Amino acid sequence: MTVKGTVEYREIGTGAWVLVGENGTTYELGASAPDALLKSGLTVEVEGNVDENAMTLAAIGPVLEVKTFKEV
Amino acid sequence: MKRFLLLCLFVVGLAVALTSFKGLAARGTYDSIVLDFREDIPQEQVERRLSAIAQEYDLSPRLNSEFSAADNVYIVRGDRALLQKLKKELAKSTEFVEPNYTYGIPPLAEPAETESTGDTPTASVPRSQFAPDDPMYAKQWNLRDINVEGAWSETKGKGVTVAVIDTGVSSVPDLKNTEFVEGYDFVNDRAVATDDNGHGTHVAGTVAQSTNNNYGVAGVAYEAKIMPLKVLSASGSGQISDIAEAIKFAADNGADVINMSLGGGGESALMKEAIEYAHNKGVVIIAAAGNSGQNAAGYPARYARVIGVSATNATGDKTPYSNYGAGVDIAAPGGDTRNGPAGGILQNTIDRRSGNGIFAPLQGTSMASPHVAGVAALVKGVGVEDPNEVTEVLLQSAREVSDDPNNHYGAGHLDAASAVQLAMKGKLSWNHFFRWLRDNGYFNLKFWFDGGVVALLPKVLMVLGSYLLAWLLRTYLPLGSWNLATGLIFGSSGLFVLRGLYIFDLPQWPLRVAGSSLPELGTAVQGSSALNPIFASVLIPAILVVLLLGSQWKWFAIGTSLGVASCLAVSAFFNPALVWLGGGIVASLFLLVNAALCFGLAALSAKPEGA
Incomplete structure (x- = not known):
């Protein structure tokens, strides 16, 4: 799936990176997210999958495992 | 009628007198000694004696008052040891040598409310006799919010084991006196479940931080044991299969309470079964409602056998990040750090990058959940075993929020003192x-x-x-x-x-x-x-x-x-x-x-x- 949105850092628990999608869903960026993506305010288009079996300490939204991304 | 009234006044007056009477057996304290020299010996001899003891014991004897000269009554500073020595030495030249007892109003039986003079925001918070000596306790508004001191008079969770299913738990300095039982690291498949994120250690701190150790901060059920179970990696995420296994491990290894400050994914038959398994073994299971600010708690909080916890701030309002609605059973302090760190939940944990011990003010339903787990341990600590009964006690004793159309708070605000009191009824x-x-x-x-x-x-x-x-x-x-x-x-x-x-x-x-x-x-x-x-x-x-x-x-x-x-x-x-x-x-x-x-x-x- 492809999600367009903005990258943000959320102070929840020990902290989490999210992608606030233009589709109205906030995704938690999974462990596979490359460092280059983890920049607050970055507007990106991410290609990846939601991991239905993942649970996180941030519990802030579906976990999006990133395959590729590009800045828009 | 007048006589009756007079009689009553007499009885009340007598009662007041009786109850304020401290008894005749009370021993005074003293830090000075009275020397009464005989009046039939010459003044020079008195002065010789005085200067002799002044030199020998480094004292400066003084007349008790200007009226004492005629009676030769002198005062010196000294304790019991000096009193004995002077009694021997001055036996012949004095009428008596005795302690100069200090008299005063006896202290109140109830500990007085003390107001600290520090510049902490909690400067005027009354301290009960159960207030711990941990120096940063004054910053833990969350523990006062749940009335934990009122519960500590009965139990501190001794004999209860709380499994913390999280990122692991590291032995930071303020967990030194906390008891641990064997856990497991399901991420790396090994027996030692240390923390490489800082989250699990913080959560364990809220449950059972070493308290009354004159260091750091306090925890809710600080005599309970912690079972560290690592299911989340350093990045903070983990797999449902590991979490389900950890739940079963806890149930099989004597855990009484499980805390899961985690969430995500959908409903899972595997996890549901593990939760049923633990529940049937008498384990109370508590989970964070989740932090997406949405209507409806996430899983695992949403399962029927799990107590879902929403998060409140220092004024008792639901925090903006906390989920609400379906699956929220009770509310507890989760903190809100938008206006500064004082609004967070402060515990000892590790710094993710350096691994060093730090005191971190965090926010999240992750922080709210272990408050409930701690109080569940206190309730179990006074002998309520059945998980349904523990849940009943927690929910019934919560401070109800009357106007709560969207179920922000479930049964209401967690209250440790009321929970323990309710749990003790009939015992x-x-x-x-x-x-x-x-x-x-x-x-x-x-x-x-x-x-x-x-x-x-x-x-x-x-x-x-x-x-x-x-x-x-x-x-x-x-x-x-x-x-x-x-x-x-x-x-x-x-x-x-x-x-x-x-x-x-x-x-x-x-x-x-x-x-x-x-x-x-x-x-x-x-x-x-x-x-x-x-x-x-x-x-x-x-x-x-x-x-x-x-x-x-x-x-x-x-x-x-x-x-x-x-x-x-x-x-x-x-x-x-x-x-x-x-x-x-x-x-x-x-x-x-x-x-x-x-x-x-x-x-x-x-x-x-x-x-």
């Missing part, structure tokens, strides 16, 4: 009874030795009986109330040790009066062992209740009534003798009927209106 607590005895001086050895002259057994039964009667009405009585305890003692036994005191040259009747319970007062002056039926009846308790019911002395009147009930009931069996009425069955019946009336009176007046 006669030796812990509480012994504390009550201690607080009222019954563990003081002097009490028993001095009381030797008085017939001890009936007196002890009267005291125990009054406590048991108060315990029967515990739903309505403030058992920790000083007024109530005073009334119980005044009604049941009086300060009976005073009756055993013998002071040369003093008439004995004042001590007999002070050492008498209310029923004995009618004949205390004469020293008769028979009871006066006016005093040994429901009459005076009834008058006290009528006069004091609307005032803060209400509990004194009710306590007195219960005390008298106990005294009369014991007297009915031990020594049923009444002036005018004689002894035997008539006296016993009179005493028993009045005992029952006194108990009924206390029960009726203790119940709140409409109850």
